[in-house]
Structures are given as C-alpha cells and as structure tokens.
Amino acid sequence: MAVTDPAADLRITAETLRRQADLAEGAGNPQLAENLRRGAELTAFADDELLRFYDNLRPGRSSAAELDQLAADLDARGAPRCAALVREAGGAYVRRGLIS
Numbered sequence: 001m002a003v004t005d006p007a008a009d010l011r012i013t014a015e016t017l018r019r020q021a022d023l024a025e026g027a028g029n030p031q032l033a034e035n036l037r038r039g040a041e042l043t044a045f046a047d048d049e050l051l052r053f054y055d056n057l058r059p060g061r062s063s064a065a066e067l068d069q070l071a072a073d074l075d076a077r078g079a080p081r082c083a084a085l086v087r088e089a090g091g092a093y094v095r096r097g098l099i100s
Helices: 006-010 014-026 030-042 047-057 064-076 080-095
Strands: none
Touching (some): 014 030, 030 080, 047 080
C-alpha cells in the first residue's frame, strides 16, 4: 500500500492562485489579488521555510538588516512581491521603533 502525504490534499498550485488573483482583480478587489499573487510566489518554498519567514516577520524577532537580507533572498528566489512586503514591514517596524 502506498503511503500518501495527507497535506498534499490541501496544497494549491501557483497557477491556481494566479488565476484566482486575476478573478479577484477583475471583481474589483486588488488587495485580495495581491495577497493571492504573493501566495503563488510562496508555493515554491518548503513548509519549514515559510514558518521561518513568518517568525522572522514578527516584530522584534529580526533586525532591520536581517529583514533586508530576507527580502534580498526572496527576490533572488523569484518572490519579488513577498520581498516588497518584507521591505515594507521592515520600514514600518523601524518607524514605530519595534526594531532597529
């Protein structure tokens, strides 16, 4: 009997997310569309990497330099929308005094 990955049933493809983004944008919801496009970029990453990204983005968990490096890594690995979000978050954290 073949062993299956139960989480595989819950996975979604980047292409499906991009199509959903196009529909959301066409329906007048550009914010949802952008979130879905970022999600499409993230399908290329392993679960443990995604958890690390999430942890690094929590205020106070990373320095501004570490978030800049994370953004550069995301850019280099084909996730420019996610990289831009990390840069935006880093800037907001610095402005609010949450990181230095």
